[in-house]
Amino acid sequence: MLKYQHIAAEIEKYIQEHALQQGDKLPVLDELMVQFGVSKSTIIKSLELLEERGVIFQVRGSGIFVRRHGRKGYISLLKNQGFTRDLDHFPITSQVLELSVRKPTREAATNLNISMEQDVYYVKRVRYIYEQTLCVEESYYNKAIVTYLNNEIVSDSIFDYIREGLGLKIGFSDSYLHVGKLEEEEAGHLGLHKGDPKLDVETIFHLANGQPFDFSRITYNYIQSQFFIQANGHGM
Amino acid sequence: MLKYQHIAAEIEKYIQEHALQQGDKLPVLDELMVQFGVSKSTIIKSLELLEERGVIFQVRGSGIFVRRHGRKGYISLLKNQGFTRDLDHFPITSQVLELSVRKPTREAATNLNISMEQDVYYVKRVRYIYEQTLCVEESYYNKAIVTYLNNEIVSDSIFDYIREGLGLKIGFSDSYLHVGKLEEEEAGHLGLHKGDPKLDVETIFHLANGQPFDFSRITYNYIQSQFFIQANGHGM
DNA sequence: GAGTGGTCTAGACCACCCC
DNA sequence: GGGTGGTCTAGACCACTCT
Known part of the structure; x- marks a missing residue:
């Protein structure tokens, strides 16, 4: 160190x-x-x-x-990588709905900067906090980079595995937030109703060398959706 | 420089x-x-x-x-201060609904770290982008710090005035995001319906010396609510 | 004016990527 | 192994705050 x-x-x-x-x-x-x-x-x-x-x-x-912020129970939107790390004191668990190798959607291929013929790992998970559904997550990992995944890894922290198991260096990410209304299927996973508010966060994660390796979309339960962001001067 | x-x-x-x-x-x-x-x-x-x-x-x-991100029309959640600066190429205008000196709500007093007897400037604005309603904003400025505001300043960039007019240095901010459903009154301002999704962003702005001077709550039109965040390694 | 943080320099040496 | 970015040092000097 x-x-x-x-x-x-x-x-x-x-x-x-x-x-x-x-x-x-x-x-x-x-x-x-x-x-x-x-x-x-x-x-x-x-x-x-x-x-x-x-x-x-x-x-x-x-x-x-x-510097301290005054509110508890908020999820930090920076330092994000799946936030297993952010909510240290919160019991977050995952249920894996699907783990498979497939061809990417056009959207995933674009965001990962690969062709639609290249393989990706597709992972779909539901995440719980305090026994309540927090979010549904769909991820596409470029299989040329993330060469192997199994159920055990995916139930735990994928990013820890990528760093330690695969020896890759994670660099930076671009996240896009949208607010909208829940579709039927999403509502089912989250225990909410169709048309209820939702927050979608799409993130493209890059290795330290700039290669995108993960495109994910997380749909949050709006009741649990409490986020915070600390901004620093340097241009304010 | x-x-x-x-x-x-x-x-x-x-x-x-x-x-x-x-x-x-x-x-x-x-x-x-x-x-x-x-x-x-x-x-x-x-x-x-x-x-x-x-x-x-x-x-x-x-x-x-x-480093470039691939999407246009997103509002940066960092470097934020009222985003007049963020959306350089977007025509953002403001309509001032109210500008007055009053006593703060308990919530505002707490967040500004002042007593409920101290005066604050209360500003309520609706902001438009491309002629469409973008958000409703309510702000409380500690009058002991922001000693003067008028309609002209408030229609323009309040932060520019604080920096240049008052010679204060803006330091950092804490933002809290919530997703919820619109109330009747909010829906009216935004041209939406009661119960539609909304994004609330509460922000406490501090001077460079750590003093909080502005507490604001912005309620976004969910249709225009597209934000992005760029995160850097350093802990990913 | 004393105290305290910020900028800038020149240079040694280290860690990593890629051929 | 050559090229390239990162860490660390010692020290000079500057800029701001506070009393």
Whole structure:
């Protein structure tokens, strides 16, 4: 683990362990440099990481402060990858409805930037939170990249497997959100009624080298659909 | 303007003018250093800025590449501040329904971290895109910070005024998204029907020093509600 | 004016991609 | 192995806040 990542983790741990609140002041740069025995730039890199994640904010001429948001039970729309990681303290489970190798739809092929003759893994899951249906998810994985999947992997965290099992590096994602009305079939899975509100999130995940490897559409139960986004200045 | 901001702007301009597409390669670090006559760190800082904004992605050992998303007409959920800035090429207009000084609701007071006796500016607007209703917005501005507003300012960009007119620095924001069904009154403003889907976005805007100054709730017309989010690795 | 964060530099060395 | 991006350092100097 890199120094600046380690330091960021330490600072974050410190904030949690001391249950610091929004606006609480952290030690100044000089102190942090001495405390961790690294150069100023390294501390700054750590703090930038934490700032980007919404953990702290820095005020020039004043200090480094803790940033906290006031609401529980919201799903973060950043850092997303299937959010198994986001809702640490929430019991999320999955039921696999289908796992198969097939040819992609035109839409999936376009988004994955492959031809319609190339194989993809198709995965359809229902996800539950607190025994309630949270969402229905359909994913298309480019089989040339994600070479193997089975039921066990798919019931657990697919992304952990891609990282650790396949040794691939996940890079970035583009998500598109739409609000609409539930179709009959979706409503059935979610325990709602046709015509009820829904939130669709389509996401294209790319490897670190820019190759798209996963196109997924998640349809959320509107009652559970509580999301939050922390934005940082840098252009506000 | 700082060197690294200037360089980032130049690179972004270069990408636009040459209509570069996703995956197109930019000059290597050494070239950029020479071209702009600055140190390596400064170039790296510029590239980090662009990466954070979703303009490029970098691959170690390989190069710097252009990042583009494939869909038009989506509203960015980051860099948000009322999105006058996001939809550069879209004609967004506002109709002010109300502008007054009042005492905050309990909810607004809590989110602005003030007492219910302190004055706030209350602004209610309907926003249109292409002559169609996009959203209804209610905002509460802490009057101790945003000391003055009038109809002209409120019809235009409130945030530009806060920055330039009042000389305040806007820092960061926390947004909370909910999906639900439209109430009678909201439906009226949006030209939809009671019970139709809606997307509510509540946002608390903070100054650079951490003080909350604006609490707003925007209710979107679900037909126009197309948003996108670009996420970067750093934890994926 | 003292304190504190931010920018920028020059250079050493490391980690990864791809041929 | 050559090319390329990433980390880390030590230090000079700048910009903002607060009292």
